[in-house]
Structure formats: C-alpha cells, structure tokens
Amino acid sequence: MNGLALMAGVTLCYTITSLSDKYAAAKAKLSPDNFTFLMCASMSVFLALTLPFQTIAFTLTWQAFAGIVLVAVCKLLEFRMSILVLKEMSAFELKAWLGVTLFVSYFADVLMGAGLSFPKLAFICAAAVGLVLIVRSDKAEKINYRRIVLPLALYLASKFGYGLVIRTFSGYASSIMLLLPGLMLVALAVLPKVRFGEFREKPKGTALVALARIPNAAGMIMENAVIAISLADYSLIQPMILVTLFVIGLIRREEHSMMNILGGVLAIAGVLGFQLCG
Numbered sequence: 001m002n003g004l005a006l007m008a009g010v011t012l013c014y015t016i017t018s019l020s021d022k023y024a025a026a027k028a029k030l031s032p033d034n035f036t037f038l039m040c041a042s043m044s045v046f047l048a049l050t051l052p053f054q055t056i057a058f059t060l061t062w063q064a065f066a067g068i069v070l071v072a073v074c075k076l077l078e079f080r081m082s083i084l085v086l087k088e089m090s091a092f093e094l095k096a097w098l099g100v101t102l103f104v105s106y107f108a109d110v111l112m113g114a115g116l117s118f119p120k121l122a123f124i125c126a127a128a129v130g131l132v133l134i135v136r137s138d139k140a141e142k143i144n145y146r147r148i149v150l151p152l153a154l155y156l157a158s159k160f161g162y163g164l165v166i167r168t169f170s171g172y173a174s175s176i177m178l179l180l181p182g183l184m185l186v187a188l189a190v191l192p193k194v195r196f197g198e199f200r201e202k203p204k205g206t207a208l209v210a211l212a213r214i215p216n217a218a219g220m221i222m223e224n225a226v227i228a229i230s231l232a233d234y235s236l237i238q239p240m241i242l243v244t245l246f247v248i249g250l251i252r253r254e255e256h257s258m259m260n261i262l263g264g265v266l267a268i269a270g271v272l273g274f275q276l277c278g
Contacts, residue, residue: 006222007233011240013219015248018241020212030205033193036079040187042210046217047180054221057174064177067169071182074165076189077158081151088148097152098238099131099267101160105235108164112231120274124232127239127270133263134242163234166227175224236271243268 030038058064085094102124110116145152166175199206227234246264 006226006229007237007240010219010222010226010237011244013215013222014237014241015244017212017216017219018245020208030083030202030209031195031198032080032083033190034195034198035083035209036076037187037190037194038199038206038209039079039213039216040075040183040190042213043217043220044180044183044187046214047176047183047220050217050221051176051180054176055174056177058177059172061172063169064172067165067173067178068181068185070165070169071162071178072185072189074158074162075182076186077154078162079186081155081158084151085148085155088145089143093134093143094155097131098156098159098235098242099128100156101235102128102232102239104160105163105231109230109232112167120232123270123273125270126273127236127267130263130266130268130270131239131242133259133266159238160235163227163231166224167231170228175228176221179220179224232274236274239267239271243271 082094106121106124166178169178223234223237226237243264246267
C-alpha cells in the first residue's frame with residue numbers, strides 16, 4: 001500500500017474517532033483519567049488481536065525500552081490533553097491547530113536525509129495559512145484560549161513527539177512493539193485514579209468511546225506505516241482529517257464564515273499539492 005493510500009485510510013479511521021471523542025468530551029463528560037484509561041485499555045485489546053498479522057521485532061536494549069516509555073509519555077499527554085481541549089473547541093479547530101507541526105515535521109525529514117523541495121515547502125505554507133484562517137474564524141474567536149493554552153501546547157508537542165519517537169527507535173523495535181506496551185503502561189499509570197462507577201453511570205458514552213477504538217487501532221497501525229515513510233506525511237494526516245470534517249460540515253449545511261471556507265480551500269490545496277509533488 002503506497003503512502004497516499006495509507007494516509008487516506010488513517011484519515012477515514014481517525015475522522016470516525018474524532019467525532020466519537022468530541023461526543024465523549026461534550027456529552028458523556030468522562031473525566032480525563034477515565035477517558036485515558038478507557039482508550040488505552042480498549043486499544044491494547046484490539047491491537048493485541050492484530051499481533052499474529054504484524055511484523056514483530058524487539059531487541060533487548062535500553063533504546064527499545066526507552067522508546068516504549070517515550071511512546072507512553074506522548075500518548076498519556078495526547079489523551080489527557082485532548083479531553084481538556086475538546087471541552088473548549090471542536091474537533092475541527094483542534095485539527096487546525098495541529099497545522100503548526102507541519103513545518104517542524106518537514107524540516108525533521110530534511111535533517112533525516114530527505115531533500116529540500118521548495119514547491120513542497122510552498123504547499124506546506126499554503127496549508128498552514130489555511131489552517132490559521134480556520135483558527136481565526138469567527139467561531140474560533142469565541143474559544144477561551146487562556147483556559148487551554150497549556151493543554152493545547154502539550155497536545156501539539158505529544159503529536160509531533162510520537163512520530164519522532166516511532167521513527168527514531170524503529171531500528172530497535174517494530175512500531176507495534178513500541179505502541180502496544182506503551183499504551184499498556186499508560187493504562188497502568190492512570191489506573192489508581194480511575195472511577196469505575198463513572199463507566200456504569202454513563203454506559204452509552206463508555207460503550208461508544210470503547211467501540212471507537214476499533215478504527216482508532218486500525219488507524220494507528222497505518223499511521224505507524226506512514227511515519228516510516230515520512231514525518232511530513234504523518235503531519236499532513238491531521239489537515240486531511242480537518243478537510244474531511246470540513247466537507248462533512250458543508251454536507252450538513254453547518255454555518256461557516258467566509259474566512260473558514262477560504263481556510264478550508266487553502267488547506268485542501270496545500271495537502272493535495274504536497275502529495276502531487278511526489
């Protein structure tokens with residue numbers, strides 16, 4: 001499966017997951033600890049079921065164990081911060097903010113040996129400008145950023161950090177052997193703070209979050225394959241999800257400002273142009 005097909009598969013899976021997570025944050029109102037535990041525990045089960053079909057490699061080195069710990073740190077921050085951020089903004093705006101990782105990821109690829117391409121850089125700029133316009137739309141201005149500035153910054157760092165860790169430590173352990181133990185570590189870390197009664201009180205939200213981990217797990221497997229190809233491609237997955245959410249909003253005839261629509265068009269052009277550059 002080529003890179004673009006993998007990215008499309010991840011986009012589909014994560015779009016489903018994003019909409020589910022917004023429900024968990026806004027409707028089910030699961031606590032950050034319960035949300036994190038439920039995500040990691042259920043994803044660990046689904047990922048473990050795929051092991052017979054995965055390439056399993058693991059070296060008994062400190063680097064392999066360090067990779068697992070770093071994956072756990074990144075995922076712990078991602079899950080805990082996302083539930084806090086999604087209480088203030090939609091999944092659409094959150095994906096827009098992830099555009100700040102585009103430049104960092106692209107230049108990380110360049111430092112790892114990929115050639116510098118000015119056309120690709122221009123398309124990244126177009127996508128980034130589009131994302132900024134989305135964030136600065138009328139709807140986004142109502143967000144209380146004082147409340148979420150730190151969680152948002154940590155969320156962005158965790159998303160980029162995860163890709164960097166998988167890419168850096170892939171020579172010591174296969175991605176599944178970094179991801180699965182990392183998720184299990186996160187589940188164990190938050191276990192003492194989990195209020196299991198909350199799951200019984202909110203069975204619908206709990207079941208939805210758990211079942212949404214099926215496409216989430218599939219998306220993570222394909223995402224790791226994308227990371228092995230390019231960190232820039234990995235960072236473009238989030239704008240692709242944003243574009244999908246944007247199209248869904250148009251189909252539903254949700255209200256969008258002109259700035260929001262222009263931003264969506266630029267983001268689409270940037271993502272497609274970057275891929276067409278080869």
